Amino acid sequence: MAKGRERILDAADELFGELGFDATATRQIAELCGVNKALIHYHFDTKERLFHAVLERYYGRLEQVLVPLAAGEGPVPERMAGLVDGYVDFLRDNHRFSRMLQREIASGRHVEQIVAHMVPAFGVGVATVEAAFPATRGGDLAAPHLLVSFFGMVVTWFAYAPVVRGLLGVDPLAPEQLEAHKRHLLRMLDLVVDALDEDE
Amino acid sequence: MAKGRERILDAADELFGELGFDATATRQIAELCGVNKALIHYHFDTKERLFHAVLERYYGRLEQVLVPLAAGEGPVPERMAGLVDGYVDFLRDNHRFSRMLQREIASGRHVEQIVAHMVPAFGVGVATVEAAFPATRGGDLAAPHLLVSFFGMVVTWFAYAPVVRGLLGVDPLAPEQLEAHKRHLLRMLDLVVDALDEDE
Amino acid sequence: MAKGRERILDAADELFGELGFDATATRQIAELCGVNKALIHYHFDTKERLFHAVLERYYGRLEQVLVPLAAGEGPVPERMAGLVDGYVDFLRDNHRFSRMLQREIASGRHVEQIVAHMVPAFGVGVATVEAAFPATRGGDLAAPHLLVSFFGMVVTWFAYAPVVRGLLGVDPLAPEQLEAHKRHLLRMLDLVVDALDEDE
Amino acid sequence: MAKGRERILDAADELFGELGFDATATRQIAELCGVNKALIHYHFDTKERLFHAVLERYYGRLEQVLVPLAAGEGPVPERMAGLVDGYVDFLRDNHRFSRMLQREIASGRHVEQIVAHMVPAFGVGVATVEAAFPATRGGDLAAPHLLVSFFGMVVTWFAYAPVVRGLLGVDPLAPEQLEAHKRHLLRMLDLVVDALDEDE
DNA sequence: GATGAATGAGCGTTCATTCAT
DNA sequence: AATGAATGAACGCTCATTCAT
Helix, strand or coil, rough: CHHEEEEEHHHHHHHHHHHHCCCHHHHHHHHHHHHCHHHHHHHHHHHHHHHHHHHHHHHHHHHHHHHHHHCCHHHHHHHHHHHHHHHHHHHHHHHHHHHHHHHHHCCCCHHHHHHHHHHHHHHHHHHHHHHHCHHCCCCCCCCHHHHHHHHHHHHHHHHHHHHHHHHHHCCCCCCHHHHHHHHHHHHHHHHHHHHHHHHH | CCCHHHHHHHHHHHHHHHHHCCCCCCCHHHHHHHCCHHHHHHHHHHHHHHHHHHHHHHHHHHHHHHHHHHHCCCHHHHHHHHHHHHHHHHHHHCHHHHHHHHHHHHHHHCHHHHHHHHHHHHHHHHHHHHHHHHCCCCCCCCCHHHHHHHHHHHHHHCCCHHHHHHCCCCCCCCCCHHHHHHHHHHHHHHHHHHHHHCCC | CCCCCHHHHHHHHHHHHHHHHCCCCHHHHHHHHHCCHHHHHHHHHHHHHHHHHHHHHHHHHHHHHHHHCCCCCCHHHHHHHHHHHHHHHHHHHCCHHHHHHHHHHHHHHHHHHHHHHHHHHHHHHHHHHHHHCCCHHCCCCHHHHHHHHHHHHHHHHHHHHHHHHHHHCCCCHHHHHHHHHHHHHHHHHHHHHHHHHHCC | HHHHHHHHHHHHHHHHHHHCCCCCHHHHHHHEEEEEEEHEEEEEECCHHHHHHHHHHHHHHHHHHHHHHHHCCHHHHHHHHHHHHHHHHHHCCEEECCCCCHHHHHHHHCCCHHHHHHHHHHHHHHHHHHCCCCHHCCCCCHHHHHHHHHHHHHHHHHCCCCHHHHHHCCCCCCHHHHHHHHHHHHHHHHHHHHHHHCCC
């Protein structure tokens, strides 16, 4: 059975994502999913470990989406575009994930867990880009900077949704806006790939 | 007089920046600057308003730095580069500011205050870019997307410092790393400006 | 179970009755009955609601005593005397109740709750007196004034116990003094009933 | 000058009377009369002594009203009626006084001060009644009981104003209601005096 | 006479956690 | 697997009071 466990995870996901780790009380989680507060500790021991489990569930889903895209057989620039595309779609379908990430990273907490998941992905990314464009190693478009910049461009659009909404007057998470931003990101990628090709 | 007020602001800045709003207790702030807990409430009324005052102090400094750069007389691309440069320098010298921003924005709190400061700056930015490159309006390199992307690229490097450190094995906030990233950002800007020039 | 709940109620009764709502700290209540301070909020949510519950318990007891006396079959004057008698006895056995009432009513707080309990009793009282002595309606011995006066005479003896003690040099709550005052009240009632009979 | 002293007393009177001793903060008093909080302590030392001064001012006024009425030359029953009349008028013109009294007496605080003022008045009252109606000494209409009862009847009407308002649906402190209650009290006094005359 | 700054003690309340059942 | 009762620690905040000016 263990139906309670999943319901707790869902409620914790919602509240941690919406309010943040500190601002979420275990009492709220228990109330939201209709179980006793003590049951949370029975299943997850501490609030910290419950948060860990929520993050872990997200990373499981994310890797299921990104690994096939990264491991594809096509040319590198197309796979990079596919990853940007897939990552935007994933954040759109898991809109609380990016906010959770931003908050906790900036808080310096749970960073080990996040880094542990990012390091292998990042390693593969750097290796792939450097294999495709060996001349750029160490240049202004070196793989590590590129990856961080694209990661930043994608995630900022989601994490800053409330700010962007206030600035542009439209909902940055609405489908047409997301598509527009995706086209923008792919164009940026094009510019970079063209520059890398020239450097070659 | 009012020496206590400044000392409280300094301590609040440090703790809010390091731990976040929720994870910082007024008791900690009082202990850090050696004043009585009640004095915080005497000067700032609530913890919320103290945080507000800390942010406000940062925005005061930031505007003092950015406004002259934005209002310069030179060609637009050079002013854009100057702004990227100045913003990176500001975040380097106020390394807690970007983390505070990331956290609170992602938490959806204090967003009104942040937006209130960003809107005018953003408005000027969009108008300036569109005046310099009128053909791009509405395209994949439209001013709003560009601004958000560059803002995201700059701030991510700082806010994700702990992650980047774990990934690269070097301190991303060390002078040489910051310079390298600045060159990367300026190169990205070059690519965009070139593309905009071609579109013209 | 729920042994703690009753012990908290008892301790709250004692301290609210002795010191008043404002002058009683939840910490004191917890210490008096040997439970943790947080348990009070677990069972009663707020200090306000705890006070409410204490009052409610008193009204439950009071109604159990007075309703049978009021609903008796005998002649009205005898039932009035019975009520004075029963009310004095009740206040003697629940000596903190009248002080709590005086204080909170005079403070204008919890008045809704008190009025909610008094209104039906008062309504029955007025109707009964007016049915027995119809000619007095609107006169100087009109039922509402009479009821307030007798209520005032009874309760003042208890609520002003410390003053009366200082004035008379004897304990007004000692059995013989209470009996003397009860005889006084019944004599006052006699005078009124005789006057009402004459007016008829 | 000492203008500040009087303004503090007025503000303290209003707030103590309306909210009670505990529920009134010195900060509120200072804000209400527009002086600095520390000035209260400069003039009155402690909150306790400030309350004492407020009460003292009331007793000064009350004695100025009642002493001439009690010391009159006419027959005792008429002087008793005059006292009831004068006391009702005084409480009407100083409507916060009775609430303050009820509250603090029931709280058992400031009782020494109150008793100190009541004892001489009470002594004179008892002596006068016993001189006029010597046969009643120790009976059911003995002077102490009578005085407490009439004091209770008068003051209850004022102190229980919120309750009476909820019960009767009219404002018990409105002029016509006060007059009606005064007539009621004088009628009660008549009944007692007639009974005392018969006992003679 | 009057003030702004500062304090120590205490407030009601909430927290994550534990435990017996 | 699940619960109601209970706890110790900490929370933001308010209090009457003090003090230097």
